[in-house]
Amino acid sequence: MTASIATNQTILVVGGGISGMTAALEAAECGKQVLLVEKTPTLGGRTAQLYRYFPKMCHPTCGMEINLKRIKGNPNVRVMTMTQVVAVAGSRGDYSVTLKVAPRYVNENCTACGKCGEAVKSEIPDAYNYGLGKVKAAYLPHTMAYPQRYVIDASIVGTPEGEAAKAACPVNAVDLGMQEEAVEIKVGAVVWATGWRPFDANKIQPYGYDRFANVITSVEFERLADPHGPTGGKLLRPSDGKEAKNVAFIQCAGSRDENYLRHCSRICCMASLKQTQYVREAWGDEGKSTVYYIDIRAIDRFEDFYANVWKDPTVSFVKSKVARIAENEANGNPVLHGVNTEGYHRYATEHDLVVLAVGMEPEVTGVKLPADIVMDSSNFIEGSKDGGMFGAGAASSPLDVNRAVQSATAASLKAIQVIHKNASTEAA
Amino acid sequence: MSNANQQAVAKYKNNFLKEVEANVEEGHWVKMCMQCGVCAGSCPLGPHWEHSPQKIFMMIRAGKREEVLGSDSMWMCTSCYNCIVRCPRKLPITHIMHGLANYSHRLGLAPKGQPTREIAKLFWDNLVKTGRVNELKFSLAMYFKDGFGQGVKNAMAMQGIGLGLMKAGRLNPMEIFGGHVCKDKSGVQKMIAKAREIEDRRKSLA
Numbered sequence: 001m002t003a004s005i006a007t008n009q010t011i012l013v014v015g016g017g018i019s020g021m022t023a024a025l026e027a028a029e030c031g032k033q034v035l036l037v038e039k040t041p042t043l044g045g046r047t048a049q050l051y052r053y054f055p056k057m058c059h060p061t062c063g064m065e066i067n068l069k070r071i072k073g074n075p076n077v078r079v080m081t082m083t084q085v086v087a088v089a090g091s092r093g094d095y096s097v098t099l100k101v102a103p104r105y106v107n108e109n110c111t112a113c114g115k116c117g118e119a120v121k122s123e124i125p126d127a128y129n130y131g132l133g134k135v136k137a138a139y140l141p142h143t144m145a146y147p148q149r150y151v152i153d154a155s156i157v158g159t160p161e162g163e164a165a166k167a168a169c170p171v172n173a174v175d176l177g178m179q180e181e182a183v184e185i186k187v188g189a190v191v192w193a194t195g196w197r198p199f200d201a202n203k204i205q206p207y208g209y210d211r212f213a214n215v216i217t218s219v220e221f222e223r224l225a226d227p228h229g230p231t232g233g234k235l236l237r238p239s240d241g242k243e244a245k246n247v248a249f250i251q252c253a254g255s256r257d258e259n260y261l262r263h264c265s266r267i268c269c270m271a272s273l274k275q276t277q278y279v280r281e282a283w284g285d286e287g288k289s290t291v292y293y294i295d296i297r298a299i300d301r302f303e304d305f306y307a308n309v310w311k312d313p314t315v316s317f318v319k320s321k322v323a324r325i326a327e328n329e330a331n332g333n334p335v336l337h338g339v340n341t342e343g344y345h346r347y348a349t350e351h352d353l354v355v356l357a358v359g360m361e362p363e364v365t366g367v368k369l370p371a372d373i374v375m376d377s378s379n380f381i382e383g384s385k386d387g388g389m390f391g392a393g394a395a396s397s398p399l400d401v402n403r404a405v406q407s408a409t410a411a412s413l414k415a416i417q418v419i420h421k422n423a424s425t426e427a428a
Numbered sequence: 429m430s431n432a433n434q435q436a437v438a439k440y441k442n443n444f445l446k447e448v449e450a451n452v453e454e455g456h457w458v459k460m461c462m463q464c465g466v467c468a469g470s471c472p473l474g475p476h477w478e479h480s481p482q483k484i485f486m487m488i489r490a491g492k493r494e495e496v497l498g499s500d501s502m503w504m505c506t507s508c509y510n511c512i513v514r515c516p517r518k519l520p521i522t523h524i525m526h527g528l529a530n531y532s533h534r535l536g537l538a539p540k541g542q543p544t545r546e547i548a549k550l551f552w553d554n555l556v557k558t559g560r561v562n563e564l565k566f567s568l569a570m571y572f573k574d575g576f577g578q579g580v581k582n583a584m585a586m587q588g589i590g591l592g593l594m595k596a597g598r599l600n601p602m603e604i605f606g607g608h609v610c611k612d613k614s615g616v617q618k619m620i621a622k623a624r625e626i627e628d629r630r631k632s633l634a
Contacts, residue, residue: 252464259518294462321466324470337469341465
């Protein structure tokens with residue numbers, strides 16, 4: 001069994017969202033060496049972009065803080081942000097991985113004082129808010145960002161603004177000469193925690209996400225409700241800033257559909273049920289939520305949450321996949337057309353705002369992964385044929401935060417088993 | 429009750445879904461419907477039929493044989509294909525509607541005088557005679573299907589278009605005397621008869 005002997009005892013975790021952080025920490029806290037790489041400038045991933053979790057309705061900042069504290073306090077984890085995996089060679093126990101590190105233009109001296117941001121006028125779309133707002137081209141990704149270091153956007157490098165940011169920095173942290181770097185590393189096992197992305201709602205043409213300002217996605221609604229979001233936590237609709245009191249939620253927007261995503265994304269029912277409570281939180285009894293659904297999949301212990309939302313008089317349910325959305329041009333209200341299959345009633349119903357409960361698509365869809373990686377029909381990662389690489393969290397299946405953490409722990413355990421089969425244990 | 433209908437009832441007993449799967453074009457898809465209702469909401473003829481496609485699929489599964497086969501809902505389909513495009517399970521709904529209409533017609537259960545059915549019959553009879561569609565005879569047959577008086581009225585209403593077609597060389601008044609035929613008229617008829625025989629044997633309609 002020489003082929004399975006690990007020559008390297010480092011575990012590489014790809015992706016720094018909740019799954020990647022969990023997988024890295026579980027292994028590191030077992031005493032293993034872990035390299036955690038993240039494509040964006042900060043850890044936290046899409047979990048950090050949520051306003052509240054279901055079913056307890058608590059804020060993700062709490063869990064994030066705990067995990068970041070664990071990472072900061074653990075010398076076994078090394079974190080590299082703005083880093084992508086470009087190639088993986090070798091096999092189980094002995095992989096050579098090529099990483100590409102994008103320039104941040106800000107070094108470790110940064111204290112996140114914000115002076116560079118003040119010196120810069122140009123703005124770029126705010127990725128943290130799914131592009132709903134803008135940030136300065138010298139920015140901290142969000143308040144919980146780790147590392148707490150600013151990023152200078154490449155668009156102002158080589159311009160007077162870039163120089164202004166450099167001049168404004170009191171600790172000499174701005175380094176406009178940074179270049180993209182390629183790094184070669186050796187690892188024994190790889191955990192792919194590359195996560196998910198919201199399905200591109202533009203593809204669902206009958207819903208007019210690209211045509212109607214007041215048709216938004218569930219992840220955007222999450223940002224609207226968040227005090228750190230573009231509206232400061234007020235549910236104001238995009239077209240005219242009007243208070244969105246009558247909100248429709250359309251389930252299976254992309255999921256369970258042979259034309260778009262074949263799989264059930266699993267989280268969207270609970271996410272919409274949760275979001276009806278944002279409407280209640282904002283407007284009390286004046287708010288009104290309508291959930292258009294095929295069937296509600298609130299699995300196991302979530303049934304309770306569903307039962308409580310069902311009792312809420314501000315929430316109503318229509319058993320129907322909406323056929324199409326039109327717009328009342330006079331007031332900008334989206335108008336939903338379809339047939340309620342309970343009684344077969346045809347409806348044309350106006351709402352202030354429509355939230356598409358978009359499905360989960362693996363973030364790596366369309367990305368060239370190592371040939372050895374096996375994916376299912378929806379591009380979720382099952383693992384590698386040689387048994388040295390594993391999928392974790394939403395990269396492996398559509399999962400909520402709780403289940404993603406379980407999945408990541410499992411993947412971490414499998415990775416530990418790979419590196420345990422090293423030369424010293426085999427000899428002994 | 430027609431002989432074929434009696435045989436079908438006896439053969440499939442109360443399992444109408446099995447009967448549809450065996451005898452209706454694309455009928456095996458019916459069980460795949462998940463009752464989301466997007467076909468009903470997408471149909472431009474929606475307000476005009478009694479049962480929407482997904483309701484018909486549920487009725488089939490519930491064994492409502494007479495209600496389904498006697499319904500005129502599937503005859504309202506204009507083949508716009510909106511439902512097929514949007515169906516999340518990719519059911520060929522348009523084709524199933526035509527399959528159901530055809531099956532109910534063959535069993536003699538389709539609603540009498542349903543205009544789509546009458547026109548389909550006229551078109552078919554016209555076509556099989558010569559292997560070519562005789563537009564003039566087909567138009568006249570359509571105009572006069574509801575009686576002589578109505579036929580004259582229809583013909584008068586359409587005369588502008590008729591004259592235009594004639595001027596453009598698209599309609600030949602001499603077609604009334606026999607008209608154009610395909611090279612091997614009897615061969616085409618034999619072919620259609622044979623196809624019919626095979627289909628009837630397969631669907632136990634003989």
